[in-house]
Amino acid sequence: MGDATFNVGDVQVTRIEEAYGPTFPLDMMFVGFSQDIVDDHGGGAEFSKFYEVDTGMVLCSIHSWLVRTPQSVVLIDTCCGNGKDRPAMPTMHQLDTPFIDRLAAAGVAPEDVDYVVCTHLHVDHVGWNTHLVDGEWVPTFPNATYVMNSTEFDFWKPGNPASAAIEINAGVFEDSVLPAFDRDQVDLWDGDREIDGVLHLETATGHTPGHAVAWLESKGERAVFAGDSMHSPMQVYEPSLGCAFDIDAAAATAARRGLLETCVERGALLLPAHFASPHAWNVVQKGDGLAPVAAG
Numbered sequence: 001m002g003d004a005t006f007n008v009g010d011v012q013v014t015r016i017e018e019a020y021g022p023t024f025p026l027d028m029m030f031v032g033f034s035q036d037i038v039d040d041h042g043g044g045a046e047f048s049k050f051y052e053v054d055t056g057m058v059l060c061s062i063h064s065w066l067v068r069t070p071q072s073v074v075l076i077d078t079c080c081g082n083g084k085d086r087p088a089m090p091t092m093h094q095l096d097t098p099f100i101d102r103l104a105a106a107g108v109a110p111e112d113v114d115y116v117v118c119t120h121l122h123v124d125h126v127g128w129n130t131h132l133v134d135g136e137w138v139p140t141f142p143n144a145t146y147v148m149n150s151t152e153f154d155f156w157k158p159g160n161p162a163s164a165a166i167e168i169n170a171g172v173f174e175d176s177v178l179p180a181f182d183r184d185q186v187d188l189w190d191g192d193r194e195i196d197g198v199l200h201l202e203t204a205t206g207h208t209p210g211h212a213v214a215w216l217e218s219k220g221e222r223a224v225f226a227g228d229s230m231h232s233p234m235q236v237y238e239p240s241l242g243c244a245f246d247i248d249a250a251a252a253t254a255a256r257r258g259l260l261e262t263c264v265e266r267g268a269l270l271l272p273a274h275f276a277s278p279h280a281w282n283v284v285q286k287g288d289g290l291a292p293v294a295a296g
């Protein structure tokens with residue numbers, strides 16, 4: 001599960017990939033990483049799809065989740081986008097990927113998208129919000145409402161000294177958020193936000209100050225679009241293992257732990273933004289802790 005369209009109740013879910021491959025060394029991406037974590041939970045074979053065993057590089061997917069409710073077409077996160085100037089992030093700089101063709105192959109044209117949900121406003125979650133037309137960044141999805149958390153939006157606004165120094169996001173608000181806002185296509189939310197009675201957005205902060213997750217429930221079946229709450233199944237075993245890109249590590253750990261425990265309670269499928277294949281997991285209780293079980 002996770003590579004083809006699957007159903008959660010009456011809702012269809014399809015993963016739309018932008019990029020896939022090695023990213024950063026394990027001990028750079030995960031704060032406090034030690035080989036013991038791998039060895040304690042099944043060894044390299046268990047995690048070999050998530051890092052290259054010979055180089056120690058973490059494998060990541062960058063994808064959107066296309067969600068078709070009975071009423072609406074929803075795109076959760078929009079990857080890096082094409083043609084964006086990202087000098088601080090070479091693997092995201094001036095991309096030219098067939099992302100829109102892949103969306104079309106799933107049966108969706110840009111004008112069909114009703115909602116774009118940004119779990120947060122990092123560079124690799126908002127890129128396809130806009131595309132270049134005659135030298136101007138304009139919304140890629142002309143009929144969509146772009147749904148963003150207001151704390152997150154305020155944090156990344158130019159002029160905030162707390163975000164100005166974060167190099168990986170330089171220019172991102174201006175070219176990928178502001179054009180939609182200027183056309184009144186951005187819907188900011190506080191507290192929580194419902195879409196079609198089946199998607200429930202709430203914050204799970206720490207990775208960023210307004211980071212959100214989207215719980216899906218339909219016909220008694222459940223899933224959670226977990227954004228960047230976690231980047232590897234190792235963090236299901238060890239929720240205290242932080243990502244180097246978490247802005248508030250303690251809050252991110254608490255959010256990750258809470259999210260995973262709620263997945264167990266609700267029997268919800270875990271659908272993060274970057275897990276390498278397989279992309280969809282169940283979370284189960286194992287002894288005193290938790291364990292990931294590939295869904296399929």
Ligand SMILES: [Zn+2]
Nearest residue numbers: 122124228273
């Ligand atoms: Zn990300």
